[in-house]
Amino acid sequence: MDVIINAVLISLTAILIENTVFSKALGTSTLFLAARSKKQFFSFGLCITYFSVVSSALSYFADYFFKDNEYSYLFMPLIYVLIIGAVYTITLLVIWKLAYPFFLSIKKFIHVSAFNCAVLGALFTNALTEKSLIEYVAYALGTGLGFIIAAFLVTAVYERLYSEDISPSFRGLPITYIYVGILAMAFYGLSGGTIVI
Numbered sequence: 227m228d229v230i231i232n233a234v235l236i237s238l239t240a241i242l243i244e245n246t247v248f249s250k251a252l253g254t255s256t257l258f259l260a261a262r263s264k265k266q267f268f269s270f271g272l273c274i275t276y277f278s279v280v281s282s283a284l285s286y287f288a289d290y291f292f293k294d295n296e297y298s299y300l301f302m303p304l305i306y307v308l309i310i311g312a313v314y315t316i317t318l319l320v321i322w323k324l325a326y327p328f329f330l331s332i333k334k335f336i337h338v339s340a341f342n343c344a345v346l347g348a349l350f351t352n353a354l355t356e357k358s359l360i361e362y363v364a365y366a367l368g369t370g371l372g373f374i375i376a377a378f379l380v381t382a383v384y385e386r387l388y389s390e391d392i393s394p395s396f397r398g399l400p401i402t403y404i405y406v407g408i409l410a411m412a413f414y415g416l417s418g419g420t421i422v423i
Contacts, residue, residue, distance in 0.1 A: 240368025275370020
């Protein structure tokens with residue numbers, strides 16, 4: 227029971243306090259890409275969640291296998307990339323073989339989502355502390371769901387950020403960065419941090 231409660235708390239922490247976009251600026255470029263359409267932000271979020279969860283589950287075993295190696299910090303990043311690459315390749319092949327029409331509709335999300343730095347960030351964060359397999363998966367799930375929330379918050383105001391009411395010098399990407407920065411400060415406040423002026 228304690229493991230389940232810890233897993234839920236870790237997942238909620240990853241969603242709200244340790245949101246990869248707002249606390250670490252990971253996945254920002256994909257966030258802006260996902261925010262362009264109210265239909266595609268959810269697909270991006272689901273793909274990132276899938277790759278985070280599956281890759282984290284596999285990285286748990288890699289971390290466990292190499293945990294006693296004093297040089298693991300040197301080669302573990304490469305192993306994480308190889309894990310993500312293997313999950314990406316197998317996922318593409320399976321969907322292509324079993325559901326080709328679905329493959330055509332989702333392939334543009336898979337490429338960007340698989341190699342998104344938010345996925346790699348979830349693997350590195352999991353590796354920093356010794357956790358159980360359930361906690362690895364819970365954090366990765368929270369990372370993906372946190373990305374969905376971040377994408378929703380940007381998608382909800384996307385049209386306003388590009389509206390004629392905003393000065394041309396700030397319209398679009400500059401005001402989007404300001405908006406994301408304000409949200410990041412709000413999420414930083416959730417973590418108990420204080421801003422010193």
